Amino acid sequence: MSKSLNIAIAGLGTVGAEVARQLTLNKEHFTRKAGQPINLVAVSARDANKERGFSMDGIEFCQNPLDLVARQDVDMVIELIGGSEGVAYDLVSSALNQGCHVVTANKALLAHHGLALAASAEDSGLALAGEASVAGGIPVIKMLKESLAGNHLTRITGILNGTCNYILSVMQHENREFEDVLAEAQALGYAEADPSFDIDGVDAAHKLAILSSIGFGYAPAIDEVSITGIRQITLTDMKNALHLGCTIRLLGEVERNSDGQVAAMVRPVLLPLDNSLAKIDGPLNAVAFTGEPIGAVTAIGPGAGAGATASAVLADVIDIAQGRISPFFGEPASMLKPAQGQAQNNRAERHFIRLQVYDRPGVLADVTAILRQHDISVESINQPSRSEDGIHGDVPIIMTTHETVASELFAAMAEIADLSTVLAEPVVLSIGHD
Numbered sequence: 001m002s003k004s005l006n007i008a009i010a011g012l013g014t015v016g017a018e019v020a021r022q023l024t025l026n027k028e029h030f031t032r033k034a035g036q037p038i039n040l041v042a043v044s045a046r047d048a049n050k051e052r053g054f055s056m057d058g059i060e061f062c063q064n065p066l067d068l069v070a071r072q073d074v075d076m077v078i079e080l081i082g083g084s085e086g087v088a089y090d091l092v093s094s095a096l097n098q099g100c101h102v103v104t105a106n107k108a109l110l111a112h113h114g115l116a117l118a119a120s121a122e123d124s125g126l127a128l129a130g131e132a133s134v135a136g137g138i139p140v141i142k143m144l145k146e147s148l149a150g151n152h153l154t155r156i157t158g159i160l161n162g163t164c165n166y167i168l169s170v171m172q173h174e175n176r177e178f179e180d181v182l183a184e185a186q187a188l189g190y191a192e193a194d195p196s197f198d199i200d201g202v203d204a205a206h207k208l209a210i211l212s213s214i215g216f217g218y219a220p221a222i223d224e225v226s227i228t229g230i231r232q233i234t235l236t237d238m239k240n241a242l243h244l245g246c247t248i249r250l251l252g253e254v255e256r257n258s259d260g261q262v263a264a265m266v267r268p269v270l271l272p273l274d275n276s277l278a279k280i281d282g283p284l285n286a287v288a289f290t291g292e293p294i295g296a297v298t299a300i301g302p303g304a305g306a307g308a309t310a311s312a313v314l315a316d317v318i319d320i321a322q323g324r325i326s327p328f329f330g331e332p333a334s335m336l337k338p339a340q341g342q343a344q345n346n347r348a349e350r351h352f353i354r355l356q357v358y359d360r361p362g363v364l365a366d367v368t369a370i371l372r373q374h375d376i377s378v379e380s381i382n383q384p385s386r387s388e389d390g391i392h393g394d395v396p397i398i399m400t401t402h403e404t405v406a407s408e409l410f411a412a413m414a415e416i417a418d419l420s421t422v423l424a425e426p427v428v429l430s431i432g433h434d
């Protein structure tokens with residue numbers, strides 16, 4: 001064995017430190033798997049003195065991540081800093097310009113700049129790999145690019161954010177309010193101190209944009225993902241969902257709509273309790289692919305955390321070392337169709353609606369009159385008693401509709417929100433189907 005692969009890691013946090021630990025502790029394993037010795041030669045982080053859980057013997061510490069690329073002996077840079085702009089972007093671009101392969105777990109970077117970075121890598125015959133960027137330890141990118149490559153996909157649906165799934169499943173099983181569970185998730189390390197990216201659906205949208213591009217062959221475009229997070233979901237919503245035989249989960253969904261366009265959305269959805277994704281609890285992820293000729297296939301597993309994410313990063317390292325280098329999006333970046341503009345989900349779906357209204361005669365009549373004008377047929381109405389769910393003079397109305405196109409429903413909701421008796425933005429969730 002004459003050659004070897006020299007690696008530099010930028011970012012020694014949750015993921016980076018575990019990747020470095022594995023590479024240094026299990027050198028012999030990686031030599032066998034990669035067919036050549038893998039040498040961790042340099043690392044970068046902000047704090048040079050922090051104990052990271054692996055031996056720094058023979059490894060250079062660079063304060064500036066760009067110095068990793070300036071070294072002449074680095075064959076591959078593993079970017080584990082994070083963020084779509086700034087140092088992560090500068091490092092990955094300059095690594096590719098300097099002839100280094102790149103592995104990253106950075107979904108924000110790939111969703112925003114993946115097209116240009118993939119093109120740059122392909123032009124130079126280099127690898128840009130990012131298995132860890134979507135669904136952590138579940139090999140969904142490999143599955144999509146390789147194992148399902150012969151399929152004509154019609155739909156990808158996934159639980160792509162473990163934080164949201166943890167919060168919603170604890171609300172479901174322990175009857176607890178959103179804020180209470182969020183605080184617990186932060187204490188357990190499942191949610192960041194600033195949880196906005198997770199609970200507002202942005203993290204899931206980054207992952208969905210990547211899956212959507214690989215699955216449907218469009219340039220990634222985060223702006224074209226319609227995003228609704230879970231901040232507005234209350235325990236009352238969860239209880240009502242359960243009353244309807246459903247739970248609530250944040251789903252990333254992309255599918256070809258009836259106009260042939262690809263519509264991508266991240267949103268909380270009511271899922272029947274017997275739906276396979278409704279059974280995914282805690283911080284797990286799951287992704288279901290539907291297409292021809294396979295039919296449907298679902299992958300479930302740990303979507304985040306040091307071990308799961310490092311596992312995906314290390315698989316990319318081994319692939320590249322073995323010479324298995326393929327375009328990041330499964331086809332050359334130059335062949336991806338241009339992003340098409342935000343497509344509407346024009347599929348007719350049943351919907352769950354929660355309105356918070358003044359408890360006055362005539363309110364319900366005003367609401368149903370607007371629904372009638374929009375040709376929306378109500379399936380059920382439930383007004384829980386004030387003592388249980390409302391403060392004085394203010395009550396929720398829970399409705400479900402028969403199948404309705406979202407555009408019509410949202411037009412009706414805008415009118416309903418303008419009624420002086422409606423106290424808050426209506427909460428509208430679609431009721432999922434298989």
Ligand SMILES: NC(=O)c1ccc[n+]([C@@H]2O[C@H](COP(=O)([O-])OP(=O)(O)OC[C@H]3O[C@@H](n4cnc5c(N)ncnc54)[C@H](OP(=O)(O)O)[C@@H]3O)[C@@H](O)[C@H]2O)c1
Pocket residue numbers: 010011012013014015016044045046047048050063064065079080081082083087105106107108132133136303304305306309
């Ligand atoms: N954590 C997960 O479960 C998970 C799952 C999937 C994907 N990812 C992705 O993996 C990447 C890393 O996530 P993480 O959770 O490991 O992040 P993290 O724990 O916050 O670690 C970030 C690392 O980057 C270093 N860093 C930040 N700014 C730097 C700079 N200017 N120069 C040099 N180093 C800098 C930090 O240094 P210090 O340690 O010195 O502060 C730290 O070691 C992100 O793209 C994330 O989205 C994470």
